[in-house]
Amino acid sequence: MSLYAKDTDQAFQGAGTKPGLETWCVENLQLVAVPKTSYGKFYSGNSYLILHTIIPKSGPPLHDIHYWLGNDTNKVDSDLASDKALELDAALGSCSVQYRELQGQETEKFLSYFKPCIIPIEGVYSSQKGHSNEDTYEVRLLTCKGDHVVHVKEVPFSRSSLNHNDVFVLDTASKIFLFSGCNSSTQERAKALEVVQYIKDTKHSGNCEVATIEDGKFVGDSEVGEFWSFFGGYAPIPRESPSFFQDQSDIQSVKLFWITYQGKLSQIESDSFAREVLEADKCYMLDCEAEIFVWMGRLTSVTERKTSISAAEDFLRNQGRSAGTHLSLITEGLETSKFRSYFANWPLKVEPRLFEEGREKVAAIFKQNGYEVKELPEEDIEPLIDCRGTLKVWRVDGDELSLVPISEQRKLFSGDCYVVQYTYSGNGREENLFYAWLGCESTLEDRRDVIYHMNSVVDSTRGDPVMAQVVQNKEPDQFFFIFQMLIIYKGGKSAGYRKFLAEKGIDDKTNNESEDAFFRIQGTSPDNMQAIQVDQVSSSLNSSYCYILNSGTTVFTWIGNLSLTRDHDILHRMLEFINPTWQPISVREGSEPDIFWTALGGKTEYAKGKEMKGHVEDPRLLLLNITEGRKRVHSSTVVLKDNVVFFCCESFKL
Numbered sequence: 001m002s003l004y005a006k007d008t009d010q011a012f013q014g015a016g017t018k019p020g021l022e023t024w025c026v027e028n029l030q031l032v033a034v035p036k037t038s039y040g041k042f043y044s045g046n047s048y049l050i051l052h053t054i055i056p057k058s059g060p061p062l063h064d065i066h067y068w069l070g071n072d073t074n075k076v077d078s079d080l081a082s083d084k085a086l087e088l089d090a091a092l093g094s095c096s097v098q099y100r101e102l103q104g105q106e107t108e109k110f111l112s113y114f115k116p117c118i119i120p121i122e123g124v125y126s127s128q129k130g131h132s133n134e135d136t137y138e139v140r141l142l143t144c145k146g147d148h149v150v151h152v153k154e155v156p157f158s159r160s161s162l163n164h165n166d167v168f169v170l171d172t173a174s175k176i177f178l179f180s181g182c183n184s185s186t187q188e189r190a191k192a193l194e195v196v197q198y199i200k201d202t203k204h205s206g207n208c209e210v211a212t213i214e215d216g217k218f219v220g221d222s223e224v225g226e227f228w229s230f231f232g233g234y235a236p237i238p239r240e241s242p243s244f245f246q247d248q249s250d251i252q253s254v255k256l257f258w259i260t261y262q263g264k265l266s267q268i269e270s271d272s273f274a275r276e277v278l279e280a281d282k283c284y285m286l287d288c289e290a291e292i293f294v295w296m297g298r299l300t301s302v303t304e305r306k307t308s309i310s311a312a313e314d315f316l317r318n319q320g321r322s323a324g325t326h327l328s329l330i331t332e333g334l335e336t337s338k339f340r341s342y343f344a345n346w347p348l349k350v351e352p353r354l355f356e357e358g359r360e361k362v363a364a365i366f367k368q369n370g371y372e373v374k375e376l377p378e379e380d381i382e383p384l385i386d387c388r389g390t391l392k393v394w395r396v397d398g399d400e401l402s403l404v405p406i407s408e409q410r411k412l413f414s415g416d417c418y419v420v421q422y423t424y425s426g427n428g429r430e431e432n433l434f435y436a437w438l439g440c441e442s443t444l445e446d447r448r449d450v451i452y453h454m455n456s457v458v459d460s461t462r463g464d465p466v467m468a469q470v471v472q473n474k475e476p477d478q479f480f481f482i483f484q485m486l487i488i489y490k491g492g493k494s495a496g497y498r499k500f501l502a503e504k505g506i507d508d509k510t511n512n513e514s515e516d517a518f519f520r521i522q523g524t525s526p527d528n529m530q531a532i533q534v535d536q537v538s539s540s541l542n543s544s545y546c547y548i549l550n551s552g553t554t555v556f557t558w559i560g561n562l563s564l565t566r567d568h569d570i571l572h573r574m575l576e577f578i579n580p581t582w583q584p585i586s587v588r589e590g591s592e593p594d595i596f597w598t599a600l601g602g603k604t605e606y607a608k609g610k611e612m613k614g615h616v617e618d619p620r621l622l623l624l625n626i627t628e629g630r631k632r633v634h635s636s637t638v639v640l641k642d643n644v645v646f647f648c649c650e651s652f653k654l
Contacts, residue, residue, distance in 0.1 A: 008091045009084065016053050016063055016092050021113055024049040024084075025125050026077040031084055032127045040114040044070035044103060045124035047081035051088065052113060054585060056593040062585065063096035065089055066110050070120060071103045082313070086305050089331070094298070097336065098329035100313075104153050105324040109583045111149040116194035119152050139230070142169040144192040148581045152195060159231040164215060167192040170230065171199055175209040177227045182215040254342050255287040259294075261304060263311040272344045280332060283308035285315070286342060291326045292316065293339050298332040305329075337572040385433070387481050387527065389424030394453065396446050397494045401453045410485055414439040414472055414533075415492020417450035419457055422482045432465040434458055435479060439488075440472040443496040480528045485577050487519075487531045518600070519548040519578070523570045531574045538597060541606040543589060546571040548578065551599035555584040558592070561608075 011031040015022055023034040026047045034048070042048060047069050054062040065088055067081040082100070089096045101110050103120050111118065119142065141157045143166045144150050155161040155168075162168060167184045169192060170177040176196050180189050200208055211223040215237070228234040256273050257265040265285065268277060278284055280297040283304060294312050296305045309329060316325060330339055340346040393409040394401045396417040404418075412418060420435040434457065436450045451469070458465050470479055472488065480486060492498070501507070518536040522545060523529035531548065534540040541547065543560040546567050557571055575582060587596060597603040 009087060012088055012091050015051055015088065016061055019053050019055045022051045026080050027125065027127055029080060040118055042068060042070065042118055042120045043123050043125040044120045045072040046070050047073045047077040049081055049084050056587065056591055060095065063092050065096045065098040066101050068101040069103065082309055083306055086302055090302050094331050095334065097334055100327035107326060108149045108581055112583065116191065116198050117150040117152045140171045142171065144169060144188060144195050146188065146191060150191045150195055159235060162237050164237060169196055170227065171203065175211060176200060177211050177213055179213045179227065180215060257285040259283045259285055259308040259311050263307045265311060265315060273342065275343055275346050285312050288342065294329045296329065296331050384478055385424055385426060389422055391482060392421040394419040395493065396450045396453055398449060398496060410483055411487045411489065412437065413489050413492045415441040415497040416494050417442045417446040419450060419454045421457060430463065432461050432463060434465055434467045436469045438471045439492065441492065443500050446494055446496045477528060480530060484527050485529050487578060488533060490533045516552045517550045521546045521548060521571050521574050526573060529570045529574055531578060536600060538600040538602065538604045539606050543608045548575055549599060554595065555582040556596055557584045557586045559588045561589045
């Protein structure tokens with residue numbers, strides 16, 4: 001059965017039925033299909049429509065629609081591209097998210113389709129045979145920005161364009177120069193090298209020289225002199241030269257508007273917004289300053305949606321907003337996690353879980369027999385102490401105890417041991433809680449050393465601290481509450497762990513946070529969330545949890561059939577915490593595509609039963625006396641609870 005109505009543009013026939021990209025260009029007020037050999041070539045005088053499709057093993061196809069507007073395109077063509085995006089969405093069953101892409105300000109999702117980058121071409125595209133679309137060759141100065149995807153921007157060919165913060169590519173007829181600002185990052189330099197190779201292959205047919213120029217190194221290098229000769233000779237670059245890629249300022253306020261049928265904006269006054277304010281037969285605009293969302297109710301017509309998009313674009317023009325302001329078009333039911341984050345307590349709509357369906361059937365049988373059925377609420381776990389204190393983390397490395405930087409202290413490694421100090425207000429004074437955390441892959445030597453180091457830190461602390469020893473996978477909830485968000489990676493950094501691997505002949509594959517990774521997501525609330533790296537095999541799955549899989553080329557989120565609604569919220573939050581630039585493909589258990597199982601080394605059996613908490617033993621209170629001969633030296637209280645050992649003492653030393 002065809003999805004396409006009679007009045008649907010003929011250019012869309014068969015669109016979205018195959019995975020990958022499809023591209024159209026607006027030419028003479030019509031959509032013209034762009035051949036695959038020209039994908040990634042965008043002319044600044046045109047408007048384009050791009051469809052990205054993913055075909056899962058089961059379930060409906062997943063679509064994203066982008067309309068790209070060149071700097072020199074006219075308003076008629078840009079309006080037509082916007083309208084055609086809505087028409088294509090309707091033809092596909094109104095199941096896509098649409099993005100407006102402006103030349104030089106493209107979203108990372110869009111740029112990820114075209115490796116390693118896109119470099120817009122001056123001029124206008126023509127589909128006529130025999131017509132050359134290539135621009136005449138000229139020397140160009142480009143600047144590259146981005147660690148994950150590359151934003152390439154042509155800048156004026158002038159010395160004043162150079163600065164110390166960015167990476168620049170000077171493309172000449174015989175040689176390509178890569179100039180790295182002294183303040184540019186290693187990742188940006190690496191990405192810029194990919195751009196240089198791309199230019200060499202596409203513009204020079206692989207036949208040209210490449211020279212790298214380091215900012216600040218000018219002595220005795222002929223290539224450096226050759227580079228500066230294009231700018232009339234060397235002269236120092238001012239220290240305050242601005243970057244051509246300015247960071248977006250923090251969002252100051254968020255405003256919500258109802259868009260009337262006539263295209264008028266009516267602001268909804270409120271300090272916070274609830275999901276209930278969005279009605280299915282209306283369209284709304286959410287103004288987040290750096291980004292604009294147009295939300296279209298499922299009962300609105302294509303005409304109403306076109307009016308709403310035009311109103312949003314007019315709003316951007318009349319407000320004089322930055323060209324970098326992104327516009328995303330969202331249909332009800334397909335809201336992104338970023339959009340939902342601006343609403344208080346957004347109810348996550350998920351498919352019925354298998355155990356819920358069975359539970360409902362059992363409940364119906366009891367009701368038919370006259371029994372009153374009530375569901376027991378989930379037990380809320382509350383922290384036992386004030387969790388607004390300060391946190392310090394040290395990593396144990398033999399005789400050394402290294403303080404972990406604040407930016408890294410919520411990342412632990414299972415091959416290491418750590419000393420954790422948490423200081424908080426309690427009983428009218430400052431209290432200290434110490435944990436010795438033992439990674440499940442840590443060595444016996446490190447486990448012994450961590451106790452010694454914890455006692456050394458405790459000795460330098462005032463008051464009556466409480467000490468506890470915990471082992472990975474046996475942590476109490478209080479331990480997680482003081483971290484709030486925690487990532488536990490496989491591998492280790494200590495010398496003892498690396499020596500252990502070397503003796504076993506095992507390669508050190510300590511995660512560097514950029515390699516492939518597989519995380520189990522767990523927790524009870526936004527104040528208690530963890531991502532635990534597990535073996536990247538399908539047997540690591542469990543229907544009770546949600547997972548994040550980074551295969552290197554694709555990121556998946558996997559939702560187990562027995563996971564709870566709160567788990568899905570935690571999944572989105574942890575994804576943002578691990579890497580906010582990841583654009584995941586969400587799959588539910590039972591509807592995984594083949595590439596998901598391939599990334600896990602093939603499909604095997606895994607735990608599918610509801611995971612139950614183990615039996616919690618009652619705490620035991622012991623009195624520990626240490627004596628030398630007949631003389632007692634020290635006395636201390638030891639509490640054993642939930643596989644955790646607590647030491648409560650003033651002068652006790654192990």
